[in-house]
Amino acid sequence: MSDLDQLTQSLARNLKHWRGERGLTLDALAARAGVSRGMIIQIEQARTNPSVGTTVKLADALGVSIAALLDAEQPPQVRLVPPEKAVRMWSTSTGSHTTLLVGADSPGPLELWSWHLMPGDSSASDPHPDGTMELLHVTAGVLTLLVDGEPHSVPAGTSAAFEANVAHGYRNDGAEAVDMTMAVSVVPAR
Known part of the structure; x- marks a missing residue:
């Protein structure tokens, strides 16, 4: 298989x-x-x-x-995710991609992502449930973070946090690739 x-x-x-x-x-x-x-x-x-x-x-x-x-199986108390088991979720023909590195469900969903955006590429996201937070840290390039239509320049070495209950997106308007790590925390379903 x-x-x-x-x-x-x-x-x-x-x-x-x-x-x-x-x-x-x-x-x-x-x-x-x-x-x-x-x-x-x-x-x-x-x-x-x-x-x-x-x-x-x-x-x-x-x-x-x-x-x-x-996930194919129930996680043990400590779950290690080797690189070959991380899940590539999105990619473009120019080389941009996102990888879900690891996630947890208690007390609410929490995910850790790796992003690589090539110059000119972008990814848009619909609003998440109220209370969903995204934290990101740019390690290379300059990310254009769009939150509710407003652009924010996030250069390498800079971190950002925002409530992701509005339309948002990530864009690379620069000449070099953008690399970032992102954590997403979703409020537990009621």
Whole structure:
């Protein structure tokens, strides 16, 4: 089984599990996540590999980390994630990419990401649930952080924090690659 097939199977199993754990019908999860009922059915039957945006919407609606939806097994007390097990979530033909390094679900979803943005590339994100915080630290280049339409220049060595309940995005307007590490903390689902 390929890595993609294993990821698709894990997502199908975990989405079903967390939807059941939260007592949500397909229609309730679809409404809460803004994802069609048909798409959720296809994901739960491992017939499709959803976009990063769809996966984020489902995780947010369930109040779990993306790692909880993608993990193949239950984590032990200490979970080590070797580089080859980190999950590449987004990439472009020019070499930009994001990697979910590790995540946890207690007391609320918490994720650690590695980002690499090539000059001219960008990634936009829909608003997350109220109370979701993003922390980032730029290690190379100059990131243009967009929060609710307002650009913020974040040069190497600088960190930023913001509540991510509004549209936001990350853009590289410079001539060199941007590297950053980002943590996302989501408020637990009620």
